[in-house]
Amino acid sequence: MHSQELLQTKDFSQGSVVIFGSMNADYTVTTQRLPAGGETVVGGPLTILPGGKSSNQAAAVARLGAKATMLGKLGTDANGDFLEQELANAGVDTSAIARWDGPSGATVITVDAKGENTIVISAGANEHADVAYVDSVAGQLTAASVLGLCLESPMEAVAHAARLAHQAGATVVLNDSPFQGELPAELVENVDLLLVNEHEMWQLIRQEGDETPVLSGEGWWERLDWAKIAERLKAVGFERVVVTMGSAGSMVLEEGQAQQVEAIAVRAVDTTGCGDAFMGAVLAGLATGSSLYEAASVASYVSAYAATGRGAQASYGTLDQVRAYFQA
Template identity: 55%
Template sequence: MLESRDGQRAHVSERGALPLLDAIRDGNARISVIGSMNADYTVVASRLPKPGETINGGPLQLLPGGKSANQAAASARLGAHVNMFGAVGDDSNAKFLLGHLQDAGVDVSHVLHLSGASGTTVITVDEHGENTIVYSAGSNAKVSVEYVHESQKELTSAPVLGLCLESPMKTVCECARICHEAGMQVLLNDSPFVDHLPDELIKHADILLVNEHEMAQLLHIDEPDNDDWLGIDWSEVARQMQRFGFERAVVTLGADGCMVLDQGHATQVDAVTIDAVDTTGCGDAFMGTLLAGLSVGLELVDCARLGSYVSGYAATGVGAQASYGTAEQIQERFQTQ
């Protein structure tokens, strides 16, 4: 049974969420994001290759990506002011990555320029929009604790911080500590997934974002038969998440939407109905929406409702940042749904 704060069954519909995008676009949304910027080498094939198999694919595309950069771009396209922190190399991809972030409206003036390669990923997308991704950290691995300390004033100038785990764990933990102690809300995306998060990171992260499989591994919960995630006891999951160390969390469920876990209670949020072209970066679009909504004071469940639209829109285009929409584009796309 899904429970609301008053103990009744809770189900949040899509209706009425889209106008909340105006609160982000017209408000004073300010966000800090620290982490990865990657050049995504993407090829579309009829299906994903099996181990050891070679298959034919379409033209190779170079697209801007990196989980943190994607999240920053998604937030900025919605109208938020986003400061990006991290590092690029001295290769041709560095200018490419920063240029696309600037085009999205992200402030990249605090990004480090280091020798060596920028971060890269190799992505294969099938005809159903599913993908496989291989990540090479490059300059992302050089984002240091010292850099966090040097950037502390700028990092803490916003009410919300976005973190993922494509940077060194020591750096992530220190950034979470500094920003949490400064009174910021710290939203942690446990991706790439780590099942043993450091205690100090759990202590200083206010909200956790994971998918259903990551949640099950993190809490040591058996996955349901036939992938019937809506049929499990989400109130108990919310309580287990509290015991793990997170009072608030969002668990994404793919086509089933997501569950918002808040103070031991669970609320379901629907996904929007779309014909997916490419799901690359959709989770990052969702995360970017949470950051933008939280920065203007929206409730977590309302942020998740908006995230369903923003990530749904992203799935209708190819690539990550290249598929993200503005508030106006997303409202126009879904206003009749």
């Protein structure tokens, strides 16, 4: 089925996804260009928007019409109230979110005229979503059909959540971001699907003596030996992988085969959170029985739509909005 047809016919309403991880207030300023080291540039008005990789993914899942349950910790500050309310407005179940007596997570983002960005994270309450908290929400984890994880929370807690969900039969999806090259064996063993970009993929599989491949330019992905890449990823513990490649789309690797999903061209306004929109759509797709290739195909449209608006969660569309945009 063509990816446009998949987008128009997909129904996410029966899907149920649990996401454990980070919630951040995004402090965003736009500039004509990003500053170089030690340089000051003039920016536009400062905006405060809901973010955090896991929170973004949960909002994307819910806006597509699937059930999304958010697990993690917020602070007792005003940002905590703001972030929880924004998730609830997106349709996310926030009942299992806990509060830590201190500031919520925050992110400082600079976006240039081309939509490129730089991001700095302050963990805040996110670093207190520990193993004890994971044990307190074990019921939600063991009831999950799909669990989404990233690495903006303590590694021990992420690995523990993966184990509880995987052993209960859930499909565990890990976005290795912020990138960690050395992942705990317990986490790797309990991950069913890995999502990384092309640079993270290369860092995971490179070996001593390898010549660094060119990961840019016209048709760069066609020059890679994807069968060999799949073998190396399997050797480090990942048999099902989606490699996102920016304007080159994504590559779906499973059962030793590689299938490219083409990118959807749009005029980008702000790419902040587009990767999280992609992951959210993959999570929702898997929760509703899509193949990995089908889920990634629909996710290409969802993430492209997100690039047409500013902010992360603020730019995510409902399924009807995404459909209408690309029909037009």
